[in-house]
Amino acid sequence: MAERWVGSTITAMAAALREGRVTAVQLLSEAIAHRERTDSRINAFLARTDELAERQARAADERIQREGAAAPVLCGIPVALKDVLCLDGVATTASSLIIEGFLPPYTGTAVQRLLDQGAVVVGKTNCDEFAMGSSNENSAYGPVGNPWDVERVPGGSSGGSAASVAAGVVPYSLGSDTGGSIRQPAALTGTVGFKPTYGRVSRYGLIAFASSLDQIGPFTNTVEDTAHVYRAIAGHDPLDSTSSTAAVEDPLETLHEGVAGMRLGVPSEYFAEGLEPGVRARVEEAIETLRSLGASIEEVSLPSTDAGLSTYYILAPAECSSNLARFDGVRFGKRSEEASLLRSYLATRGAGFGPEVKRRIMLGTYALSSGYYDAYYRKAQKVRTVIAGEFARVFEQVDALVCPTSPTVAFTQGAREDPLAMYLCDVLTIPVNLAGLPGISLPCGLSEGLPVGLQVIGPRFQDARVLRVAHAYEQASGVTALRSPMVAEAAAA
Amino acid sequence: MARMTLSRDDVAHVAMLARLGLSDDELERYRHQLDAILDAIGRLNEVDTSSVEETAQVGGLVNVWREDEPRESIGSERALANAPDRDDGYFRVGAIQE
Amino acid sequence: MTTQQVESRGLEGTGYEAVIGLEVHAQLLTRSKMFCGCSTAYFDAPPNSNVCPVCLGLPGTLPVMNREAVEKTVLTALALNCEIPPFTKFDRKNYFYPDLPKGYQISQYDLPLSRNGFLEFAVDGRTVRAGVTRVHLEEDTGTLKHAGDLIHEATSSLVDLNRAGVPLMEIVGEPDLRTAEEAREYVTRLRQVLMYIGVNDGSMERGSLRCDANVSLRRAGASEFGTKVEIKNMNSFRAVHRALDYEIARQLQVLQSGGTLVQETRGWIETEGRTVSQRSKEQAHDYRYFPEPDLPPLQLDSAYVERVRGRLSELPDARRRRFESQYGLSAYEAAILIASREDADVYEGLVSAGVPAKLAANWQIGDVARLANAHHVPLHRSGLGVAGLAALLRLVDTGTINGTTAKELLDELYIPGGDPLAVVSERGLGQVNDAGELGTVVGEVIAANLKAVADFRGGKEQALGSLVGQVMKATRGRADAKMVNALLRERIGG
Numbered sequence A: 001m002a003e004r005w006v007g008s009t010i011t012a013m014a015a016a017l018r019e020g021r022v023t024a025v026q027l028l029s030e031a032i033a034h035r036e037r038t039d040s041r042i043n044a045f046l047a048r049t050d051e052l053a054e055r056q057a058r059a060a061d062e063r064i065q066r067e068g069a070a071a072p073v074l075c076g077i078p079v080a081l082k083d084v085l086c087l088d089g090v091a092t093t094a095s096s097l098i099i100e101g102f103l104p105p106y107t108g109t110a111v112q113r114l115l116d117q118g119a120v121v122v123g124k125t126n127c128d129e130f131a132m133g134s135s136n137e138n139s140a141y142g143p144v145g146n147p148w149d150v151e152r153v154p155g156g157s158s159g160g161s162a163a164s165v166a167a168g169v170v171p172y173s174l175g176s177d178t179g180g181s182i183r184q185p186a187a188l189t190g191t192v193g194f195k196p197t198y199g200r201v202s203r204y205g206l207i208a209f210a211s212s213l214d215q216i217g218p219f220t221n222t223v224e225d226t227a228h229v230y231r232a233i234a235g236h237d238p239l240d241s242t243s244s245t246a247a248v249e250d251p252l253e254t255l256h257e258g259v260a261g262m263r264l265g266v267p268s269e270y271f272a273e274g275l276e277p278g279v280r281a282r283v284e285e286a287i288e289t290l291r292s293l294g295a296s297i298e299e300v301s302l303p304s305t306d307a308g309l310s311t312y313y314i315l316a317p318a319e320c321s322s323n324l325a326r327f328d329g330v331r332f333g334k335r336s337e338e339a340s341l342l343r344s345y346l347a348t349r350g351a352g353f354g355p356e357v358k359r360r361i362m363l364g365t366y367a368l369s370s371g372y373y374d375a376y377y378r379k380a381q382k383v384r385t386v387i388a389g390e391f392a393r394v395f396e397q398v399d400a401l402v403c404p405t406s407p408t409v410a411f412t413q414g415a416r417e418d419p420l421a422m423y424l425c426d427v428l429t430i431p432v433n434l435a436g437l438p439g440i441s442l443p444c445g446l447s448e449g450l451p452v453g454l455q456v457i458g459p460r461f462q463d464a465r466v467l468r469v470a471h472a473y474e475q476a477s478g479v480t481a482l483r484s485p486m487v488a489e490a491a492a493a
Numbered sequence B: 001m002a003r004m005t006l007s008r009d010d011v012a013h014v015a016m017l018a019r020l021g022l023s024d025d026e027l028e029r030y031r032h033q034l035d036a037i038l039d040a041i042g043r044l045n046e047v048d049t050s051s052v053e054e055t056a057q058v059g060g061l062v063n064v065w066r067e068d069e070p071r072e073s074i075g076s077e078r079a080l081a082n083a084p085d086r087d088d089g090y091f092r093v094g095a096i097q098e
Numbered sequence C: 001m002t003t004q005q006v007e008s009r010g011l012e013g014t015g016y017e018a019v020i021g022l023e024v025h026a027q028l029l030t031r032s033k034m035f036c037g038c039s040t041a042y043f044d045a046p047p048n049s050n051v052c053p054v055c056l057g058l059p060g061t062l063p064v065m066n067r068e069a070v071e072k073t074v075l076t077a078l079a080l081n082c083e084i085p086p087f088t089k090f091d092r093k094n095y096f097y098p099d100l101p102k103g104y105q106i107s108q109y110d111l112p113l114s115r116n117g118f119l120e121f122a123v124d125g126r127t128v129r130a131g132v133t134r135v136h137l138e139e140d141t142g143t144l145k146h147a148g149d150l151i152h153e154a155t156s157s158l159v160d161l162n163r164a165g166v167p168l169m170e171i172v173g174e175p176d177l178r179t180a181e182e183a184r185e186y187v188t189r190l191r192q193v194l195m196y197i198g199v200n201d202g203s204m205e206r207g208s209l210r211c212d213a214n215v216s217l218r219r220a221g222a223s224e225f226g227t228k229v230e231i232k233n234m235n236s237f238r239a240v241h242r243a244l245d246y247e248i249a250r251q252l253q254v255l256q257s258g259g260t261l262v263q264e265t266r267g268w269i270e271t272e273g274r275t276v277s278q279r280s281k282e283q284a285h286d287y288r289y290f291p292e293p294d295l296p297p298l299q300l301d302s303a304y305v306e307r308v309r310g311r312l313s314e315l316p317d318a319r320r321r322r323f324e325s326q327y328g329l330s331a332y333e334a335a336i337l338i339a340s341r342e343d344a345d346v347y348e349g350l351v352s353a354g355v356p357a358k359l360a361a362n363w364q365i366g367d368v369a370r371l372a373n374a375h376h377v378p379l380h381r382s383g384l385g386v387a388g389l390a391a392l393l394r395l396v397d398t399g400t401i402n403g404t405t406a407k408e409l410l411d412e413l414y415i416p417g418g419d420p421l422a423v424v425s426e427r428g429l430g431q432v433n434d435a436g437e438l439g440t441v442v443g444e445v446i447a448a449n450l451k452a453v454a455d456f457r458g459g460k461e462q463a464l465g466s467l468v469g470q471v472m473k474a475t476r477g478r479a480d481a482k483m484v485n486a487l488l489r490e491r492i493g494g
């Protein structure tokens, strides 16, 4: 039987659940069927949580029966979780061998908030190991295929979360974004990917890569769906000291207010050499669409954009070198037993981490080590101040920024073996993390048959404004209809 | 800024600090890759930071604390459930001194 | 090598002086751990039972600061006369060890919670002021058990994380100490202060108070330091004294025999009475400190600091001075009575319950201390308690009972408790001081001891004592000794 709900949205599913046109149990079985149809090609899923999901779906159906329209929007809707998010009793690997078999004895806050809403978890998604990468090729469990062309990468590090939505398996998923790990794969898979303001979503339960940069956020098919998920997961958490206590504005209230009269900045440095012409063309068209909707478009400058990459590749590895020290084979994970503790440490970590993770641990350890701290770490922290300051000044002139998310469309697997070439993938997304800003990527058309992402960036805590701009563009352009070929397979089945 | 290229000893020292057991091949590969990355990172020095404070966090929060109230522990069975090696309620590790 | 005894401040006659700085780690008396809600009552708990995802260092967990731990550290810093800078932060100290779950210790590096303080204490009647470089806040590690107890022989070790994350202060002293004696007195006074202000339980045996030392020797009068040796594993005051004495003598001997010292860490081996090098094969530490990204910094403004200062109770030195002036006590008595806050509180409890200051002091220092020692129960936790002792001493003060009776009653009631007044009246133990009643007894004693009476009249003053004794015996010790004396002299002359 053809799956009717594959590729649908949270909003549509939620309405149908309330009107009795579908049940959560049916949505789940469609999701599982489509997951099994596609996953041999895209490898988006690691742990499958079907038994848990069955229980959750039945509970959600009862809740919708009981509460009707008052039931939370996400109640009964299937979701996939990036495998760096801890869920009590469910294998969590961070796509690494080093904690194969690890069953967290607790659930992270963002995930718990989804569960409280009645979410139905269909599995944990593949990603770059410990969220380090831009192509999802750095997974110990194999690469993820892009649903638009399985020979191509889905982007990374949240490649599996992006692909699971792009393929139509789930209407939404959670990822994490440290230097673009939500927005860049969203761009490459034609999905909507949102990184909230740093501090908006609790990091408790997110296996840390770089603590001062990491933020959890959703992948969806529409900006409105993103607003729903954001509303569910955002807000203060006493278990995360860096989580903001400021009240969360409701993005749905302002979502439809449009961009007429808004000042939108176009940072010239984001259109530099290395930007594919097709990407440039789609993004410029998108900017014209926004102008036609009444926004005033202003060219602005963020001169230190280039230095962002260097800053990031000091700060993030430095933090990761420390964050990953706990993977020592003592309390959890896999240990390579040797004659002494020191040799066990060396063997466990040498064998357990993949090449990119080891490279970043080495880089970060070096940057923090005696004699180099000032030249690298301290210098990078100062440049971070400069970059944040440039954004702050620009936001005195404009309400939001619009620019490309990724300089390129999805590239072929194996095409970027040089680490430095791979690092360039994130040149347009990293500065947002360094400054702690909210940023979204949403589809703005195709180039060479592959999705292109438009990035909207706002000032800190103006998450709702970012969604409003994105929504205005999305409604005007009609790209909500952009769906990967895999979605259609369900209807054909 | 002129930078000395990394020696094999430098890389081995960093690997030891990070407790990463690397093969000779890996050491050599990382030596080249880290050198290339550090060269690229040299771009940082193009940014004037002479009158700039460091940013460690962007949240702007201060004095975030909790009250001194004990909470239930998870118990030793759950604590030890993921241990690669355990003994009588303890995590066990190999000989600390070589 | 043989150990020379070195007692004086300047190592007189050798041309050298010792330079000692102490680093004390003190666990804070909070109810929950530094960064999670686990209880701090880890001692004697089954292994790994006092843990949660946070203090186990599980992936994805985050620290949240214990407000009371910060406040108690500030309190300590104020008691040690430190400055509290308006901005302080936490840093990560990175190293691998199985008792350190996260692979880093959350500590403080370049911007500690406090700095530039001092501690004063007396050595041989001399007041020594030793600088306190800084007091900072960090988290304790777990504990290790080595098969066979010896780390260098063990083929495996066992990790218990119950202690991991207990709030820990690091109190770094300036290298202002010159003798082992001074070092011991520094730790003694520091412990007293920490216990006074209620931030630490003072137990070196349990490890809630731990002390390391840096020791070097230099030419007397020189301003630069000699080669520094770090001494670890001194688990008692006596160990501090002995270990430093030993180490100073060892270094002196090396220098005097023309040798050179190496900068190293040495462990004190109590049973062998010597320090041994702990040089391991592991290369030099490089802790790669950097600001802890999971914890926002602290901004403690002066209003906060003043509020904490308001919590600061009277410190031992001030209390001793007040005891001398307010209660007319000798320096010796005052020093004993303020030794702990509990003792001093007991004393003031007695006085405020109407016991004269001197009487209270005599009893507390004498018989009460004796009983507390014998029973291992301090007065305030005995059955008799402060109120019971006060009642007993009021009976002494009013002359209702004499000292002998009081002492017997104290012995009897110390553990079970009881109302001294009720016991006295029930058993008729009240002092006999009625002139008529005593006069009769005195008359009978004189009649029965004519030889003693004659001796006394013949100039043998001691003979009176034996007559008094007879009267006391006849009254079963209840007679008012002063009155008995007077009556005897009146009757037999002299």
Ligand SMILES: [Mg+2]
Pocket: C025, C107, C138, C170
């Ligand atoms: Mg310390």
Ligand SMILES: [Zn+2]
Pocket: C033, C036, C037, C038, C050, C051, C052, C053, C054, C055, C056, C165
């Ligand atoms: Zn805990």
